[in-house]
Amino acid sequence: MNMIVCCKQVLDPEAAPSTFKLDAANNRMVQPPEIKPVVNPYDEQAVEAALRIKDKDKAANKITIISLGNNLARDVVKKPLSMGADELILLEDPAFEGGDSFAVASALAAAIKKVGQFDLIFCGRQESEWDDGQVGSGLAELLGIPSVTIAKKAEVMDGGKVKVERIVADGYQVLEVSTPALITVSNELGEARYATLKGIMAASKKQPVVWKPADIGMDAGKVGAAARKSKIVKLFQPVKEGKCDIVSADSPAEAASLLAQKLRENKVI
Amino acid sequence: MDFDLTEEQNLTRQAVRDFAENEIAPIAHELDEKEEFSADLTRRMAELGLLGCFVPEKYGGSNMGYISYIIAVEELARIDGSQAATIAAGNSLGIGPIYYFGSEKQKKEWLPRLCAGEILAGFGLTEPEAGSDAGSSKTRAERKGHNWIINGSKIFITNSACSMTGVVVVQAVTGAQADGKPEISCIIVPANASGFTAKAMKGKMMWRASNTGELFFDNCTVPAGNLLGKQGDGFHQMLSTLDGGRLSIAAMGLGGAQGAFDVALEYANKRIQFGRPISSFQVNAFKLADMAIEIELARNLLYKACWLREKGRTFTKEAAMAKLYCSEVMHRCVHHAVQLHGGYGLMKDFRVERLYRDQRLLEIGEGTSEIQRIVIARHIGVAGRAI
Numbered sequence: 001m002n003m004i005v006c007c008k009q010v011l012d013p014e015a016a017p018s019t020f021k022l023d024a025a026n027n028r029m030v031q032p033p034e035i036k037p038v039v040n041p042y043d044e045q046a047v048e049a050a051l052r053i054k055d056k057d058k059a060a061n062k063i064t065i066i067s068l069g070n071n072l073a074r075d076v077v078k079k080p081l082s083m084g085a086d087e088l089i090l091l092e093d094p095a096f097e098g099g100d101s102f103a104v105a106s107a108l109a110a111a112i113k114k115v116g117q118f119d120l121i122f123c124g125r126q127e128s129e130w131d132d133g134q135v136g137s138g139l140a141e142l143l144g145i146p147s148v149t150i151a152k153k154a155e156v157m158d159g160g161k162v163k164v165e166r167i168v169a170d171g172y173q174v175l176e177v178s179t180p181a182l183i184t185v186s187n188e189l190g191e192a193r194y195a196t197l198k199g200i201m202a203a204s205k206k207q208p209v210v211w212k213p214a215d216i217g218m219d220a221g222k223v224g225a226a227a228r229k230s231k232i233v234k235l236f237q238p239v240k241e242g243k244c245d246i247v248s249a250d251s252p253a254e255a256a257s258l259l260a261q262k263l264r265e266n267k268v269i
Numbered sequence: 270m271d272f273d274l275t276e277e278q279n280l281t282r283q284a285v286r287d288f289a290e291n292e293i294a295p296i297a298h299e300l301d302e303k304e305e306f307s308a309d310l311t312r313r314m315a316e317l318g319l320l321g322c323f324v325p326e327k328y329g330g331s332n333m334g335y336i337s338y339i340i341a342v343e344e345l346a347r348i349d350g351s352q353a354a355t356i357a358a359g360n361s362l363g364i365g366p367i368y369y370f371g372s373e374k375q376k377k378e379w380l381p382r383l384c385a386g387e388i389l390a391g392f393g394l395t396e397p398e399a400g401s402d403a404g405s406s407k408t409r410a411e412r413k414g415h416n417w418i419i420n421g422s423k424i425f426i427t428n429s430a431c432s433m434t435g436v437v438v439v440q441a442v443t444g445a446q447a448d449g450k451p452e453i454s455c456i457i458v459p460a461n462a463s464g465f466t467a468k469a470m471k472g473k474m475m476w477r478a479s480n481t482g483e484l485f486f487d488n489c490t491v492p493a494g495n496l497l498g499k500q501g502d503g504f505h506q507m508l509s510t511l512d513g514g515r516l517s518i519a520a521m522g523l524g525g526a527q528g529a530f531d532v533a534l535e536y537a538n539k540r541i542q543f544g545r546p547i548s549s550f551q552v553n554a555f556k557l558a559d560m561a562i563e564i565e566l567a568r569n570l571l572y573k574a575c576w577l578r579e580k581g582r583t584f585t586k587e588a589a590m591a592k593l594y595c596s597e598v599m600h601r602c603v604h605h606a607v608q609l610h611g612g613y614g615l616m617k618d619f620r621v622e623r624l625y626r627d628q629r630l631l632e633i634g635e636g637t638s639e640i641q642r643i644v645i646a647r648h649i650g651v652a653g654r655a656i
Contacts, residue, residue, distance in 0.1 A: 204280075
């Protein structure tokens with residue numbers, strides 16, 4: 001089975017909130033120099049989902065990682081290789097910067113078409129910077145293949161169909177999907193495995209394939225920010241204000257009445 | 270000059286840090302309290318590839334190079350001295366002598382199982398009456414027919430008396446040299462050898478979740494082929510093993526100092542007194558600045574010593590300097606870190622309390638700070654043979 005996993009390099013969501021900075025003029029988040037970026041945690045779980053399939057038969061299953069961005073840190077984007085993935089393709093160019101979900105999905109779709117043969121594509125359910133959760137479904141749509149979102153388990157069945165357990169509000173659905181298909185993976189899958197030292201050594205010997213827009217048949221002027229379908233009007237950090245008025249009165253009934261009055265004044269009720 | 274770590278060194282740091290923070294940190298306190306060695310955790314560290322870091326893949330190692338190994342120990346020690354000790358001793362003292370001095374047969378027999386974490390090896394050097402004066406070992410091995418017969422005892426031997434202990438390498442007197450000095454050799458003793466018993470030592474102040482054993486050899490019999498390297502090479506093998514061991518003890522000092530700094534900074538930024546975070550008081554900010562400076566210096570010194578080793582150059586002086594400096598930097602860092610925590614720093618609920626205790630060994634184990642100064646003095650042109 002040929003599997004592709006889309007992995008994004010993101011700002012470390014575990015970093016202290018005090019390190020978070022915005023470039024308000026350009027409606028962008030800024031990578032703080034002292035904090036290392038990471039692979040989006042949901043994407044690591046997508047890698048884990050693919051690895052669990054590969055574990056069953058290492059020779060018959062292949063995992064290709066695709067990451068999109070600019071100035072990608074090699075020791076970050078190579079992490080999936082050190083976990084056990086086989087190949088890494090980087091869509092890396094300044095032109096890819098500033099894209100929205102549509103722009104990213106379009107570039108990924110073009111790259112996957114160039115890869116050609118694939119049976120399963122895994123994505124994280126969403127990435128931790130914008131939390132849009134649209135790239136997976138969008139990519140499936142652009143490729144014209146079925147997708148199952150928010151999976152907690154994916155197993156290849158005899159005959160080649162894939163059984164997917166999909167999280168819903170009060171439990172999970174069990175679905176079967178024919179390949180090629182796209183699956184977005186949720187944290188309920190369980191912890192992604194650690195990179196092993198042997199895996200790191202193996203990964204260090206592999207060089208990523210780097211594709212520019214032209215390599216995937218795209219015009220550099222029509223990718224990234226230029227391909228956006230959505231526009232950010234204003235990006236700002238809300239000021240956290242905590243105000244607390246204590247309503248005090250001689251009797252509970254009086255206090256309740258005063259409270260109701262205050263709520264009405266503030267248009268809560 | 271290139272101060273950048275390689276891609277794989279950075280990946281190693283991140284992988285070990287993730288493991289230490291997620292898997293070790295949550296249970297370190299309990300294991301320390303119960304003075305319990307965890308075979309399960311040790312096996313999982315082996316699965317990660319932490320045993321056999323510098324051993325080629327054909328023997329089951331991960332062949333990472335020395336700097337990556339040292340970074341791994343540093344990251345473990347940042348969270349927990351005990352687990353760092355298990356790995357540092359497992360590699361430098363357990364696997365190291367067999368890998369560097371063993372015959373091909375001995376390597377094939379022991380290394381794959383040691384690297385896979387099926388078993389651990391101890392290095393039996395210290396004796397009740399032979400500590401810093403390692404040459405005064407009383408344990409003797411006599412050649413009788415096709416066997417070595419070993420008698421004596423060893424003490425404070427890491428990884429030597431737990432459920433995973435599979436083998437110990439023992440230093441013993443095997444005769445006398447021409448000048449009358451004892452001839453010292455190292456012998457491989459399987460844990461199940463007849464006449465060999467190992468007893469776990471309890472009641473430790475530090476590294477309480479690492480295994481420390483006392484070894485007894487009572488007409489312990491092993492085949493003649495268990496001699497490590499050549500007869501009479503034991504003293505040289507021990508010195509060389511300790512050079513490597515010192516780098517890993519230094520890594521424990523560096524990692525522990527970093528851990529102390531990290532918890533101290535976090536606490537001092539959060540703790541409000543007189544209406545301000547206590548880190549904003551100059552007296553405390555200076556403590557943190559001093560810690561950061563010394564950690565930076567310690568890291569540069571240690572990595573340089575490892576770099577010399579990787580290049581195949583002499584590193585004995587630098588290893589002694591790094592071991593001494595890193596362990597003493599951690600001493601100062603845990604001191605400041607407890608001070609910054611105030612009363613809470615004295616409580617076992619706070620990691621800094623364990624770091625404070627775990628530090629204390631580093632100025633004693635694998636050559637005391639005093640012995641390191643002697644080693645350094647001998648390398649810098651001090652007149653006569655410094656002692």
